Amino acid sequence: xxxxxxxxxxxxxxxxxxxxxxxxxxxxxxxxxxxxxxxxxxxxxxxxxxxxxxxxxxxxxxxxxxxxxxxxxxxxxxxxxxxxxxxxxxxxxxxxxxxxxxxxxxxxxxxxxxxxxxxxxxxxxxxxxxxxxxxxxxxxxxxxxxxxxxxxxxxxxxxxxxxxxxxxxxxxxxxxxxxxxxxxxxxxxxxxxxxxxxxxxxxxxxxxxxxxxxxxxxxxxxxxxxxxxxxxxxxxxxxxxxxxxxxxxxxxxxxxxxxxxxxxxxxxxxxxxxxxxxxxxxxxxxxxxxxxxxxxxxxxxxxxxxxxxxxxxxxxxxxxxxxxxxxxxxxxxxxxxxxxxxxxxxxxxxxxxxxxxxxxxxxxxxxxxxxxxxxxxxxxxxxxxxxxxxxxxxxxxxxxxxxxxxxxxxxxxxxxxxxxxxxxxxxxxxxxxxxxxxxxxxxxxxxxxxxxxxxxxxxxxxxxxxxxxxxxxxxxxxxxxxxxxxxxxxxxxxxxxxxxxxxxxxxxxxxxxxxxxxxxxxxxxxxxxxxxxxxxxxxxxxxxxxxxxxxxxxxxxxxxxxxxxxxxxxxxxxxxxxxxxxxxxxxxxxxxxxxxxxxxxxxxxxxxxxxxx
Numbered sequence: 122x123x124x125x126x127x128x129x130x131x132x133x134x135x136x137x138x139x140x141x142x143x144x145x146x147x148x149x150x151x152x153x154x155x156x157x158x159x160x161x162x163x164x165x166x167x168x169x170x171x172x173x174x175x176x177x178x179x180x181x182x183x184x185x186x187x188x189x190x191x192x193x194x195x196x197x198x199x200x201x202x203x204x205x206x207x208x209x210x211x212x213x214x215x216x217x218x219x220x221x222x223x224x225x226x227x228x229x230x231x232x233x234x235x236x237x238x239x240x241x242x243x244x245x246x247x248x249x250x251x252x253x254x255x256x257x258x259x260x261x262x263x264x265x266x267x268x269x270x271x272x273x274x275x276x277x278x279x280x281x282x283x284x285x286x287x288x289x290x291x292x293x294x295x296x297x298x299x300x301x302x303x304x305x306x307x308x309x310x311x312x313x314x315x316x317x318x319x320x321x322x323x324x325x326x327x328x329x330x331x332x333x334x335x336x337x338x339x340x341x342x343x344x345x346x347x348x349x350x351x352x353x354x355x356x357x358x359x360x361x362x363x364x365x366x367x368x369x370x371x372x373x374x375x376x377x378x379x380x381x382x383x384x385x386x387x388x389x390x391x392x393x394x395x396x397x398x399x400x401x402x403x404x405x406x407x408x409x410x411x412x413x414x415x416x417x418x419x420x421x422x423x424x425x426x427x428x429x430x431x432x433x434x435x436x437x438x439x440x441x442x443x444x445x446x447x448x449x450x451x452x453x454x455x456x457x458x459x460x461x462x463x464x465x466x467x468x469x470x471x472x473x474x475x476x477x478x479x480x481x482x483x484x485x486x487x488x489x490x491x492x493x494x495x496x497x498x499x500x501x502x503x504x505x506x507x508x509x510x511x512x513x514x515x516x517x518x519x520x521x522x523x524x525x526x527x528x529x530x531x532x533x534x535x536x537x538x539x540x541x542x543x544x545x546x547x548x549x550x551x552x553x554x555x556x557x558x559x560x561x562x563x564x565x566x567x568x569x570x571x572x573x574x575x576x577x578x579x580x581x582x583x584x585x586x587x588x589x590x591x592x593x594x595x596x597x598x599x600x601x602x603x604x605x606x607x608x609x610x611x612x613x614x615x616x617x618x619x620x621x622x623x624x625x626x627x628x629x630x631x632x633x634x635x636x637x638x639x640x641x642x643x644x645x646x647x648x649x650x651x652x653x654x655x656x657x658x659x660x661x662x663x664x665x666x667x668x669x670x671x672x673x674x675x676x677x678x679x680x681x682x683x684x685x686x687x688x689x690x691x692x693x694x695x696x697x698x699x700x701x702x703x704x705x706x707x708x709x710x711x712x713x714x715x716x717x718x719x720x721x722x723x724x725x726x727x728x729x730x731x732x733x734x
Contacts, residue, residue, distance in 0.1 A: 129147075129224045129227040129228050129231070130143075130147055130224075132228050132442075132443075132446055134443045134446040134447050135443075136439075136440065136443060137435075137436040137437070137438075137439035137440035137443060138436060138439070139443075140260075140439040140440075140442060140443050141260065141263060141264070141432075141435060141436065141439050144220075144221045144224060144225070144260070144264060145264065145267055147220070147224060148217060148220050148221075151213060151216055151217050151220065152217060152267045154213050155210065155213045155214050155217050155267050155268035155271075156267055156268060156271040156272070158206055158209055158210035158213055158268065158272075159210050159214070159267075159268035159269045159270075159271055159272030159273075160271055160272040160275040160276070161206055161272075162203060162206045162207050162210050162272060163269070163272040163273065163275065163276035163417070163420070163421060164272075164275060164276050164279050165199060165202070165203040165206065166203065166276070166417045166420075167276055167279055167280050167283065167413075167414060167417045168199055169196060169199060169200070169413060169417075170409070170410040170411075170412070170413020170414050170416070170417065171283060171410055171413075172192050172195055172196045172199065173192075173196065173406075173409050173410060173413055174406040174407055174409055174410030174413075175192055175406070176188075176189055176192035176193060176196070176406075177405060177406035177409055178404055178405070178406030178407075179192070179406075180192055182405070182406070210268060210269075213268065214265060214267070214268040214269070217264055217267055217268065218261040218262065218264055218265065219261070221260055221261040221264045222257050222258060222260070222261035225252075225256075225257040225260055225261070225442060226257050228442070228446065229249060229252050229257075229442060229445060229446075232445060232446055232448075233249055233445075235450045236448065236450050237450070237451075238501045239448075239450060239451050249445065252438075252441060252442055252445065255438070256438035256439075256441050256442060257438075257442075259434050259435055259437075259438040260435050260438045260439055260442070262431055262434075262435065263431045263432050263434065263435025263436075263438075263439075264435075265428075265431060266428050266431070266432060269421075269424055270424065270428050272421070273420075273421035273422075273424045273425060273428070274421075276417065276418075276421050277295075277418070277421055277422075280295065280414045280417065280418055281295050281296050283410075283414060284411065284414060287403055287407045287410070287411060288393075288394070288397055288402065288403060288411075290393065290397075291390060291393055291394060291397075291411065294389065294390055294393060295390060295418070298386045298390075298422070301386075305378065305382060309371055309374050309375050309378065312371055316364075316367060316368045316371055317368050317433075317434060317437050319364065320361070320364050320365060320368045323360075323361055323364060327354075327357055327358060327361055372430070375429075375430045376427070376430065382422075383418075383419055383422035384419070386422065387415045387418060387419055387422065390411070390415050390418075391411070391412060391415050394407075394408055394411035394412065394415075395408065453517060453518040455514060455515050455516045455517040455518060455520075455521075456515070456517065457511045457512070457515040457516050458511070458516075459508060459509075459511065459516045459520045459521070459524065460508060460509035460510075460511065462477075463477030463478060463648060463649075463679060464477060464508055464509030464510075465477065465507075465508075465509060466498055466506065466507075466508055466513075466525075466649060466679070467506065467507045467508075468494055468497050468498055468504065468505075468506050469504075469505045469506070469507070470494075470497060470504060470505065470702070471493075471494050471497075471699065471702055471703055471704060472703055472704035473494050473498070473697055473699075473704055475498065475649070475679060475681050476679070476695070477679045478677050478678065478679060479679065479680075479694040479695060480671075480672055480675060480680045480682070480692070480693050480694045480695075481680065481681040481682070481693060481694065481695050481696075481697060482681075482682050482683075482684055482689060482690050482693035482695070482696045482697065482710075483495075483681055483682065483683045483684075483697050483699065484683075484684070484685055484690070484696060484697065484698050484699065484720065484723065484724070485683070485698075485699040485700075485702075486699075486700070486723060488653075488654065488683070490699055490701070490702040491653075491683040491699065492653060492683065493702065494683075494699070494702070495527060495651050495653055495681070495683060496527075498513075498525075498651055498681070499521075499525055499526075499527035499651050500513050500514065500518070500521050500525070501527065524647060524648040524649060525647065525648070525649045525651065526642060526645055526647035526649065526650050526651065527651045527653070528638065528639070528641075528642035528650060528651065528652045528653065528655065529638075529653050530635055530638065530652075530653050530654040530655060530657055530658070532638050533625060534622065534624075534625055534626040534629075534634060534637060534638065535624065535625075536621075536622060536623055536624040537621070537622060538618065538619050538620065538621060538622070539610075539611065539614065539617075539618050539619070539620050539621075539622050539637075540598075540618040540619065542622050542626070542637065542641070543598060543601070543602075543618075543637065543640060543641050543644060544598065544644065597644060597646075598618075598644060600643075600674065601640045601641075601643040601644040601674075602640050603670060604639075604640070604643050604667075604670040604671055604673070604674035605636045605637075605639040605640035605643060605667060605670075605671075606636055606659075606663050606666040606667045606670065607633070607636040607637055607639070607640045610629070610633050610636060610637065631658040632658045632659045632660065632663065634658075635655065635656065635657070635658045635659060636659070636663075636667070638655075639652070639655050639656075639667070639671075642655075643671075643674055643675075646678070647678075648678065648679060649678075649679040649680075649681075650675065650678065650679070650680045650681070651681045652680070652681070652682050652683070653683050654683055654684060655667070655671075655682060655684070656668070656684065656686055656688075656689060657684075657686075661688065664686060664688050664689070665688050667689075668686075668688045668689045668691070668692045669692065671689075671692075672692045685723060685724060687710070687724055690710040690724065691710045691711075693709070693710060694709075695707060695708070695709070696708060696709060696710050696713055696720075698713055698717060698719070698720045700719060705717070705719070705720075706720060710724075
């Protein structure tokens with residue numbers, strides 16, 4: 122099976138059938154072994170009726186006990202050998218399916234990480250979740266055709282060959298039966314494929330809505346819109362359920378045909394054989410063998426119909442994977458060298474200049490305009506931002522992500538020990554120098570889908586690293602926790618840094634989550650840190666501690682905070698005041714309070730809210 126750190130390969134994204142065939146080609150030895158074992162298993166099952174016929178005709182009818190005992194022993198040995206082959210076939214096919222499942226997950230996760238901040242806008246989070254929850258399993262199940270599917274075709278030909286010396290009529294009925302079954306089962310299978318495609322698409326939309334509702338539940342409660350959204354979601358889920366019933370109705374007919382048609386078809390073969398035996402055209406032993414062959418064919422013939430059903434569903438699921446894989450990441454055409462030394466980061470659209478080695482505070486009437494500036498400065502939106510003497514979009518994206526870090530106040534916190542959440546681990550976001558909050562190799566799909574307004578798992582557009590990042594020294598972790606005023610969080614948890622954190626840190630308060638995010642960002646120690654509202658959920662006392670310690674922790678490094686908190690503004694080297702997305706004034710907090718009425722009114726309003734809080 123594919124290893125957690127093994128390259129899954131480049132998938133064939135030309136279509137659903139091509140993707141399924143690519144999964145088979147990625148494990149040729151195992152697929153060939155599954156086909157050989159499946160064919161041998163079913164063929165040896167057809168050998169049992171042949172031996173029974175010989176035992177009856179050569180031993181039982183003439184009364185030759187020795188011959189009868191010999192054929193009986195042969196049947197026993199054949200059954201024992203075939204049982205072992207069946208076990209090996211099942212193990213091999215389980216590995217084939219698991220490889221296809223994990224390879225699909227790995228391909229989707231890798232592409233989602235490459236899309237990075239573009240994922241919600243271009244691919245859709247619900248699409249990724251639906252692939253991980255259902256489509257990957259459906260695709261894996263469809264690969265069963267590699268083993269028993271090939272075996273069914275082989276044993277079908279073997280049985281036809283064994284029947285030919287007994288009765289050409291029976292052979293003809295057996296050979297013509299499959300095309301008739303395909304004609305009868307084909308239309309409902311095609312109809313099922315269309316209905317299931319619509320159902321899966323609607324399911325992904327509803328899945329994305331669940332994530333949005335869960336993430337904004339507190340806001341909805343505050344606005345009084347919880348009931349309205351709950352009613353809308355209830356209606357949509359009922360429509361999806363009704364659509365699922367329609368899919369289930371067609372699927373039940375397909376599965377019923379898969380059981381009923383082979384039974385009727387093989388009953389016809391049995392009746393013809395019995396009629397031939399009654400007329401003396403075949404012997405009693407041959408009648409027994411024909412009945413045994415018919416019994417053996419029940420499984421393969423039923424599997425032919427079921428195989429069409431599974432392949433139909435698998436192709437639908439594979440097309441969804443291919444559609445996501447066809448979504449290209451934002452092109453990175455940068456070839457210019459970044460500044461060798463810390464340089465000014467300038468956004469011409471707003472006039473914001475972030476000077477090296479200073480602590481800046483960006484203030485605006487609303488979070489939208491300040492966040493838009495941060496997106497441009499962090500290269501998460503198209504812009505004419507310059508970094509020193511070079512355009513930011515002319516620098517290769519990995520270089521930008523290495524030196525400029527955007528830290529959201531709602532960035533995801535993944536499940537795992539607190540130490541992993543902070544430093545990066547198998548179940549935690551990576552916080553190394555490649556960027557903030559990027560899922561590591563082997564991360565599950567549920568770990569990449571809690572997305573911010575403009576980013577996938579984070580503000581990270583790069584690919585996963587080749588190996589987990591090395592843990593930082595304990596002293597650096599302690600310093601980052603102290604600077605974020607988060608040491609008390611560690612002390613308050615039952616097992617300290619080894620305490621388990623739920624997905625999105627649901628077992629922490631809002632203020633604790635925000636401090637953990639800030640500590641994680643500080644731990645990366647980027648050259649340029651762009652932090653969005655890093656203290657908006659903190660009380661005044663904790664915010665004062667963070668303001669004081671943050672300045673010391675980032676001394677000599679370039680930092681930009683978006684905030685309207687007087688506690689942070691008072692400690693900034695430079696405050697940049699925006700009006701309608703443009704720089705209206707710059708200076709220290711005290712200078713702007715004295716000279717800029719709009720700034721004074723905005724900060725005073727925030728101070729009143731902070732006192733009330």
